[in-house]
Amino acid sequence: MPDSATKxxxxxxxxxxxxxxxxxxxxxxxxxxxxLAVYYxxxxxxxxxxxxxxxxxxxxxxxxxxxxxxxxxxxxTSLYTGLCIALMLPAGVPFYVPALxxxxxxxxxxxxxxxxxxxxxxxxxxxxxVAVCFRAEVFTYTLRAEQKLLGAQSLGALLGGGNAMxxxxxxxxxxxxxxxxxxxxxxxxxxxxACGVYxxxxxxxxxxxxxxxLGACMLWAAILPRSNGGVLTNIVLELCSGSLLFASxxxxxxxxxxxAARLHRxxxxxxxxxxxxxxxxxxxFEEPVCFAIVLGxxxxxxxxxxxxxxxxxxxxEARA
Amino acid sequence: MKEQTPGFRVxxxxxxxxxxxxxxxMVGLCPAVAAMTNVRSAVLISAVLCLDLIVTCVLASALxxxxxxxxxxxxxLGIGLALxxxxxxxxxxYTLMNxxxxxxxxxxxxxxxxxxxxxxxxxAVKNPVRTAFSDAAAVGLGASIVxxxxxxxxxxxxxxxxxxxxxxLPISLKGLSLPFGCFILLGFLAAALQAFSPYLRQAQTRxxxxxxxxxxxxxxxxxxxxxxxxxxxxxxxxxRLAALDEFTxxxxxxxxxxx
Numbered sequence: 001m002p003d004s005a006t007k008x009x010x011x012x013x014x015x016x017x018x019x020x021x022x023x024x025x026x027x028x029x030x031x032x033x034x035x036l037a038v039y040y041x042x043x044x045x046x047x048x049x050x051x052x053x054x055x056x057x058x059x060x061x062x063x064x065x066x067x068x069x070x071x072x073x074x075x076x077t078s079l080y081t082g083l084c085i086a087l088m089l090p091a092g093v094p095f096y097v098p099a100l101x102x103x104x105x106x107x108x109x110x111x112x113x114x115x116x117x118x119x120x121x122x123x124x125x126x127x128x129x130v131a132v133c134f135r136a137e138v139f140t141y142t143l144r145a146e147q148k149l150l151g152a153q154s155l156g157a158l159l160g161g162g163n164a165m166x167x168x169x170x171x172x173x174x175x176x177x178x179x180x181x182x183x184x185x186x187x188x189x190x191x192x193x194a195c196g197v198y199x200x201x202x203x204x205x206x207x208x209x210x211x212x213x214l215g216a217c218m219l220w221a222a223i224l225p226r227s228n229g230g231v232l233t234n235i236v237l238e239l240c241s242g243s244l245l246f247a248s249x250x251x252x253x254x255x256x257x258x259x260a261a262r263l264h265r266x267x268x269x270x271x272x273x274x275x276x277x278x279x280x281x282x283x284x285f286e287e288p289v290c291f292a293i294v295l296g297x298x299x300x301x302x303x304x305x306x307x308x309x310x311x312x313x314x315x316x317e318a319r320a
Numbered sequence: 321m322k323e324q325t326p327g328f329r330v331x332x333x334x335x336x337x338x339x340x341x342x343x344x345x346m347v348g349l350c351p352a353v354a355a356m357t358n359v360r361s362a363v364l365i366s367a368v369l370c371l372d373l374i375v376t377c378v379l380a381s382a383l384x385x386x387x388x389x390x391x392x393x394x395x396x397l398g399i400g401l402a403l404x405x406x407x408x409x410x411x412x413x414y415t416l417m418n419x420x421x422x423x424x425x426x427x428x429x430x431x432x433x434x435x436x437x438x439x440x441x442x443x444a445v446k447n448p449v450r451t452a453f454s455d456a457a458a459v460g461l462g463a464s465i466v467x468x469x470x471x472x473x474x475x476x477x478x479x480x481x482x483x484x485x486x487x488x489l490p491i492s493l494k495g496l497s498l499p500f501g502c503f504i505l506l507g508f509l510a511a512a513l514q515a516f517s518p519y520l521r522q523a524q525t526r527x528x529x530x531x532x533x534x535x536x537x538x539x540x541x542x543x544x545x546x547x548x549x550x551x552x553x554x555x556x557x558x559x560r561l562a563a564l565d566e567f568t569x570x571x572x573x574x575x576x577x578x579x
Contacts, residue, residue, distance in 0.1 A: 096491055108504050112511070132495040 023076035029195040030083050033185035041091035049086040052098035056082030059106040077116040081105050084123035087185030088243045092143030101126040117256045120297045124251050124290040139286045141181035149174040154182045155241030156286040164229030175240050186246035195249050206253040212269025213248045220277035242287035257297045261309050272296035331454040333524045336462025343510040347434040353502045355426040359483045362471025370460035372400050377444040381452035396440045400431030
């Protein structure tokens with residue numbers, strides 16, 4: 001059943017939530033940036049999202065049939081994975097990119113690693129795969145670039161070149177509202193804040209990881225700025241560039257990859273944030289947040305075993 | 321010479337398929353993951369691995385049964401290096417083949433491959449030379465088949481070419497040329513093998529049941545002579561080593577009594 005993984009990983013949280021409730025909430029939150037993306041980029045957004053979601057659902061249905069399992073669309077995880085991937089891509093991306101990302105996320109990550117309880121976030125892995133395979137297509141933002149604040153240049157590319165922009169009342173709304181070239185559904189910081197407030201009401205403990213993640217990113221941006229702008233400017237530009245805020249709400253808080261203990265969740269978020277900022281500073285990709293999250297997912301069991309309250313610490317205490 | 325050793329089909333099914341060194345035992349992954357990005361490197365590495373495996377296993381079975389394990393393992397590696405280093409020099413010098421950097425690094429490392437050490441130690445030194453040979457050949461073949469599949473898939477899907485010939489594919493997935501892509505492909509191949517393994521086990525059981533009724537094919541005279549010479553030398557060597565062991569035991573026993 002699709003709910004088993006949710007029950008297993010959400011063991012500490014009572015009462016249990018079903019996958020329908022959980023991913024229903026996430027899909028509801030994802031609809032808002034989708035609508036904004038349609039406003040900014042037109043109906044092509046719907047076509048990209050449709051391809052991504054359709055391929056994700058189809059792949060899962062085929063995989064389930066091959067393995068002789070029943071497929072439940074009401075599980076919603078494949079819809080969520082497909083839409084997440086689509087919103088992290090540029091609106092003008094060729095259709096085969098979201099299709100391959102969704103197929104990879106479901107066929108190579110989600111299904112082989114245990115379905116909805118997969119310990120690696122499928123959407124992050126799918127995006128990371130296409131970022132490696134089609135780097136030019138994934139990080140080129142030319143659709144409706146003439147209407148954007150910096151033209152076809154994204155904030156990530158701006159910071160990557162060691163440059164900054166002076167923030168003022170005129171352009172701050174564009175930056176926070178996502179009217180800058182970038183992924184089609186992740187640039188609006190104000191919307192992400194609204195999604196965070198909704199999540200705070202629905203699943204407050206999941207936001208511990210978000211707090212750790214954003215705290216680490218902000219601290220890193222303040223201590224090791226990539227541009228010569230002021231501290232506040234650097235923090236705002238780093239947070240609003242790429243998919244960082246989106247990842248902090250939708251990817252870091254994934255139910256199956258979050259540690260159970262509160263302290264572990266915060267430290268897991270910090271780990272993902274530090275990895276992301278380190279990769280932004282010295283990596284080759286403009287937006288490496290998905291790589292950081294996949295790496296954080298892989299390191300989570302180690303983190304849980306060595307931290308206070310983890311398995312290894314408990315064994316040592318029992319021996320003493 | 322006729323003796324009741326398992327036939328090659330049984331050995332192949334067991335060592336190459338059901339206990340495939342790469343997909344089941346998960347040994348020898350290093351060259352597959354790092355260097356095998358095209359068909360040419362897959363063929364080269366497979367051929368060298370088969371040669372190293374067969375020669376080392378046959379020598380281990382014929383000559384090393386009485387040598388202590390710690391020395392034996394070092395000898396396997398020594399034999400591998402003595403075989404592969406001149407071979408690499410020959411390939412580079414005389415065939416003028418432009419080996420890539422990764423091949424130059426990973427080909428000599430095949431000498432210290434876990435597959436060779438594992439099969440020499442687990443099978444070759446405990447069995448007659450024929451069994452060791454058939455096991456080494458089956459294992460080498462099993463690993464080579466996987467290497468060729470991986471090399472072909474990575475080159476076709478990752479670079480859009482086959483054996484250096486451009487296929488003009490509209491899309492190429494560069495990620496599959498990277499190590500993580502190889503791990504994913506290996507995972508899918510291992511899963512496919514696991515899915516078919518119940519049927520293969522049934523086939524193996526049928527083959528094994530039918531084995532006593534079969535007689536081994538007659539060897540030619542030259543082969544018989546070779547085998548008998550090897551076995552005779554092995555028997556003499558075993559007798560000498562047994563006598564040495566007996567003498568050592570007596571010596572130690574005498575010292576213990578004196579104490």
